[in-house]
Amino acid sequence: MSRAREYDLMVAMNGQTYARDIAEVTSGGFTMYDSSWPLDRDLIREDVTYLGVPLAEMCNDEFRGPRERILMKNIACAGALVAMLGIDMEVIAQLLTEQFAGKERLRESNQRALRLGHDFATSHFDHPLPCRIERMDATRGSMLIDGNTAAALGCVYAGATVAAWYPITPSTSLMDAFAKYCAKFRRDPETGRNNYLVLQAEDELAAIGMVLGASWAGARAFTSTSGPGISLMQELLGMGYYAEIPAVIFDVQRVGPSTGMPTRVQQADILACAYASHGDTKHVLLFPAHPAECFEMAPQAFDLAERFQTPVFVLSDLDIGMNDWVSPALEWDDSYVPDRGRVLDAGELRELEVFHRYEPADAESVAARTLPGVSELGAYFTRGSGHTIEGAYTEYPEEYQAVLDRLTRKHTAVAEHIPAPMVDDRAHAPLGIVTLGSCELAVLEAIELLGKREVTADYMRVRGFPFGAAVRAFLDAHDTIVVVEQNRDGQLRTLLTLETPVSKERLRSVLAYGGYPLSAEDVVEGVMKIVEA
Amino acid sequence: MPSIVKPIVTHPGLDRNALGLTIRDYEGGMSTLCAGCGHDSVTAAITHALWESDTPPHMIAKLSGIGCSAKTAAYFARGAHGFNGCHGRMPPIATGASAANRDLLCIGISGDGDSLSIGLGHLAHLVRRNVRMVYVIENNGVYGLTKGQFSASADVGSTTKRGEANHLQPIDPIFLGLSVGATFLARGFSGDKRQLVPIFRAAMAHRGLAVIDVISPCVTFNDHEGSTKSYLFTRQHDVQMTVADFVPPAEEISATIPSEGLVSIPMHDGATLRFRSVPDGYDPTDRIAVMEHLMSARSRGEIVTGILYIDEQSSDLHELGNTTDAPLTQVPYQKLCPGSAALTGVGFR
Numbered sequence: 001m002s003r004a005r006e007y008d009l010m011v012a013m014n015g016q017t018y019a020r021d022i023a024e025v026t027s028g029g030f031t032m033y034d035s036s037w038p039l040d041r042d043l044i045r046e047d048v049t050y051l052g053v054p055l056a057e058m059c060n061d062e063f064r065g066p067r068e069r070i071l072m073k074n075i076a077c078a079g080a081l082v083a084m085l086g087i088d089m090e091v092i093a094q095l096l097t098e099q100f101a102g103k104e105r106l107r108e109s110n111q112r113a114l115r116l117g118h119d120f121a122t123s124h125f126d127h128p129l130p131c132r133i134e135r136m137d138a139t140r141g142s143m144l145i146d147g148n149t150a151a152a153l154g155c156v157y158a159g160a161t162v163a164a165w166y167p168i169t170p171s172t173s174l175m176d177a178f179a180k181y182c183a184k185f186r187r188d189p190e191t192g193r194n195n196y197l198v199l200q201a202e203d204e205l206a207a208i209g210m211v212l213g214a215s216w217a218g219a220r221a222f223t224s225t226s227g228p229g230i231s232l233m234q235e236l237l238g239m240g241y242y243a244e245i246p247a248v249i250f251d252v253q254r255v256g257p258s259t260g261m262p263t264r265v266q267q268a269d270i271l272a273c274a275y276a277s278h279g280d281t282k283h284v285l286l287f288p289a290h291p292a293e294c295f296e297m298a299p300q301a302f303d304l305a306e307r308f309q310t311p312v313f314v315l316s317d318l319d320i321g322m323n324d325w326v327s328p329a330l331e332w333d334d335s336y337v338p339d340r341g342r343v344l345d346a347g348e349l350r351e352l353e354v355f356h357r358y359e360p361a362d363a364e365s366v367a368a369r370t371l372p373g374v375s376e377l378g379a380y381f382t383r384g385s386g387h388t389i390e391g392a393y394t395e396y397p398e399e400y401q402a403v404l405d406r407l408t409r410k411h412t413a414v415a416e417h418i419p420a421p422m423v424d425d426r427a428h429a430p431l432g433i434v435t436l437g438s439c440e441l442a443v444l445e446a447i448e449l450l451g452k453r454e455v456t457a458d459y460m461r462v463r464g465f466p467f468g469a470a471v472r473a474f475l476d477a478h479d480t481i482v483v484v485e486q487n488r489d490g491q492l493r494t495l496l497t498l499e500t501p502v503s504k505e506r507l508r509s510v511l512a513y514g515g516y517p518l519s520a521e522d523v524v525e526g527v528m529k530i531v532e533a
Numbered sequence: 534m535p536s537i538v539k540p541i542v543t544h545p546g547l548d549r550n551a552l553g554l555t556i557r558d559y560e561g562g563m564s565t566l567c568a569g570c571g572h573d574s575v576t577a578a579i580t581h582a583l584w585e586s587d588t589p590p591h592m593i594a595k596l597s598g599i600g601c602s603a604k605t606a607a608y609f610a611r612g613a614h615g616f617n618g619c620h621g622r623m624p625p626i627a628t629g630a631s632a633a634n635r636d637l638l639c640i641g642i643s644g645d646g647d648s649l650s651i652g653l654g655h656l657a658h659l660v661r662r663n664v665r666m667v668y669v670i671e672n673n674g675v676y677g678l679t680k681g682q683f684s685a686s687a688d689v690g691s692t693t694k695r696g697e698a699n700h701l702q703p704i705d706p707i708f709l710g711l712s713v714g715a716t717f718l719a720r721g722f723s724g725d726k727r728q729l730v731p732i733f734r735a736a737m738a739h740r741g742l743a744v745i746d747v748i749s750p751c752v753t754f755n756d757h758e759g760s761t762k763s764y765l766f767t768r769q770h771d772v773q774m775t776v777a778d779f780v781p782p783a784e785e786i787s788a789t790i791p792s793e794g795l796v797s798i799p800m801h802d803g804a805t806l807r808f809r810s811v812p813d814g815y816d817p818t819d820r821i822a823v824m825e826h827l828m829s830a831r832s833r834g835e836i837v838t839g840i841l842y843i844d845e846q847s848s849d850l851h852e853l854g855n856t857t858d859a860p861l862t863q864v865p866y867q868k869l870c871p872g873s874a875a876l877t878g879v880g881f882r
Contacts, residue, residue, distance in 0.1 A: 145880035153879060159869040161861040162632045164625075185871040193857040195864045197632045197850075202658040206625035209618070209655075213629025216616060217594070217637065218862035221629060235619050329882065332873040338866055371862065373634050376591045376612030383617040 002442035003517040008131040072113040079117025086128030147320035150291035152177035154298025162221040164199040164210035169262040170318040171252035174224040204229035218371035222248035238277025239384040246305035252321040264515025265318040268487035273313040285465040289440040291327035306341035342368040349377035357391035365410035418464035425458040432478030446523035475502040539563040551587040561608040571723030571749030582733035594637040598623040602644030602671040621652025624659035634860040639666035649685040663741040673751040674762035681754035692759035716844040717743035734779035740801040775839035776810040
């Protein structure tokens with residue numbers, strides 16, 4: 001299930017936002033509020049049931065210090081919710097015991113506050129509410145985890161050793177988690193020394209510079225950032241592309257442009273990443289939809305970056321990254337072997353008559369590279385200035401173009417290594433819905449709802465760029481294609497029209513870009529408008 | 534930057550270092566800088582110091598940004614990898630390379646535009662991290678490739694070739710370094726190779742970041758009357774604050790190196806830095822005293838050269854990060870991946 005636009009039960013704790021909060025309650029729903037103060041008459045809705053709990057009053061009577069009186073209102077509120085939603089009080093008491101292990105006084109006061117709210121609710125309201133919590137066994141094979149934690153674990157498992165970053169919401173928790181898991185899994189048990197290094201850079205320019213330097217020297221290196229960081233990294237991203245240096249960049253997208261809304265979600269960095277930097281550039285993108293994919297796509301990103309010697313972006317977003325998801329459980333295949341790409345060792349270099357950095361290229365237009373510290377025979381001068389296929393400086397058009405054209409061919413060759421799109425075309429409908437990333441749940445739910453309105457649609461979630469044959473086949477097979485994404489300008493739609501032969505007229509957009517996660521209603525309404533037009 | 538292959542001509546009588554290599558083995562491509570450019574002399578001194586240090590060429594990593602200085606990374610150590618990055622961004626790139634492979638001898642070649650304008654922030658943070666590398670600023674006070682604009686190191690009152698005066702305060706990398714915790718600071722003059730070579734030797738042996746500001750005149754745009762970075766002006770105002778000898782580990786003390794220095798600094802790998810001459814009361818390990826001496830020298834209009842400050846005690850990037858002795862690039866994947874079993878403790882199920 002995706003986010004719903006209206007809420008069955010609103011807990012309104014903040015006087016300043018009462019009006020907005022209460023307006024978002026569904027007809028027939030409930031609002032719980034602090035009844036220590038009367039509710040403004042304007043806020044009363046006929047179709048909403050109000051559950052007034054005198055939280056401040058109760059806590060002022062029960063507790064002493066001003067800090068405790070304020071903090072305990074939240075717990076008392078939680079107690080009332082436990083009662084109204086029919087949650088097992090024992091489970092909550094157990095959680096409190098775990099949370100405040102060793103802090104007996106705190107545990108006791110929290111327990112008291114919880115009971116306070118619970119008892120008030122049970123003695124004043126019909127309980128539980130029609131919307132309630134029920135014990136079920138529907139989460140087998142799932143886990144509760146956020147995307148940033150999962151992505152960080154993916155980097156640990158992929159064998160990343162150098163991480164460089166500049167703190168930015170909403171990607172900070174990714175690097176925090178990486179450092180945490182490295183401290184756990186990467187400290188040599190014998191020496192106590194670290195098999196990793198996390199560098200908190202002075203800015204994002206430095207962060208991507210460190211990643212390029214480390215990758216150039218042979219480490220698996222990555223950075224995590226958000227939109228403003230991507231903007232700052234542009235110049236060096238172009239260098240990574242042109243000088244052919246691997247790099248992995250996690251972009252946990254937030255609302256732009258500019259500072260935008262750092263705590264709200266969007267998918268608006270697609271084009272900025274696809275064509276990052278000045279000059280002709282084209283990058284490799286991966287689009288995870290949930291935490292389990294953040295985990296899986298981390299090693300895939302490193303494999304692609306090293307195999308194709310180029311920066312690879314993993315475009316997660318705030319909703320995936322920072323919120324806890326009921327995600328498919330993370331799974332790791334112990335037979336995984338990192339694809340380090342074509343790297344010549346000292347022995348292989350001795351076999352060669354001469355080493356040139358950018359030739360000969362293989363069938364995928366990738367030439368072997370060498371690492372510093374290995375052999376004089378592999379020495380070369382990495383440069384962002386115009387170069388020949390040998391790696392030497394040039395200003396001659398044909399020599400420059402030979403390299404640039406090979407980069408185009410290389411990018412094209414990546415397409416068949418991108419994770420295949422998730423497709424459900426069992427309906428064989430003339431209408432196809434194309435989406436990406438965290439839109440998935442809302443779109444799948446919407447397709448079900450559309451079915452009830454006798455609108456059938458096939459489904460494709462693209463999982464990366466460049467687009468492969470499967471993406472083109474889906475586009476070819478549908479008369480009308482609706483692209484659902486979370487940005488104003490239809491960036492995925494633009495990318496599809498630019499990078500596949502599909503005609504622009506066949507692609508329609510359904511867009512949500514206010515910063516809240518997409519809801520199924522958004523999609524249904526958008527698709528219906530197109531279908532009924 | 535054109536890379537013209539230089540013919541390798543080795544005279545049979547050339548001295549060989551401990552690896553059996555001659556100085557020719559540490560040379561690079563042919564310079565395309567202007568004839569008489571100070572940078573070429575710096576290149577020669579670096580080449581000499583590398584040869585003396587017995588470093589295998591493939592263990593050297595040469596890094597640079599953009600500008601005339603950046604080109605020089607191609608002109609020495611042809612057997613080493615080079616990375617000519619973006620303008621001002623060499624410090625983070627070098628940090629990454631050093632993080633990945635701590636065994637590399639990273640040599641960063643930068644200029645005053647690269648280090649003191651567009652990359653000033655990166656330089657300051659490189660100093661703070663104490664990344665183990667040699668960081669050379671080929672300092673000529675002007676932008677050469679873009680035809681002679683003032684850089685951030687131009688002195689107040691110095692003029693361009695056309696006579697316009699600079700009114701902005703200069704940024705002195707030595708004072709910058711002292712204020713943000715640098716552990717090795719030196720200044721040289723490209724016209725004095727005898728002083729530069731031991732400075733580079735000591736810098737290569739230093740445990741941490743060694744910043745060497747080299748006054749390196751631009752013969753095309755900043756060698757006129759009115760310039761304070763010209764050959765003539767620098768010669769007239771150069772005051773060797775310290776004279777130091779680099780004594781490699783376990784080397785017999787030769788007759789040319791006096792047995793007694795005023796100050797002797799043991800370096801971490803057994804080498805010694807012996808100061809032959811320092812002014813009264815000058816202690817190159819005392820940050821505050823050094824700052825005072827340099828301040829008063831500046832007020833006298835002196836261009837102070839020599840190894841000015843050294844701290845062999847502070848931890849470098851890898852010590853601060855508690856990283857393993859083996860370069861991270863050499864840790865086998867089996868040691869990096871916790872394996873599927875470790876996932877059982879992850880997330881709520």
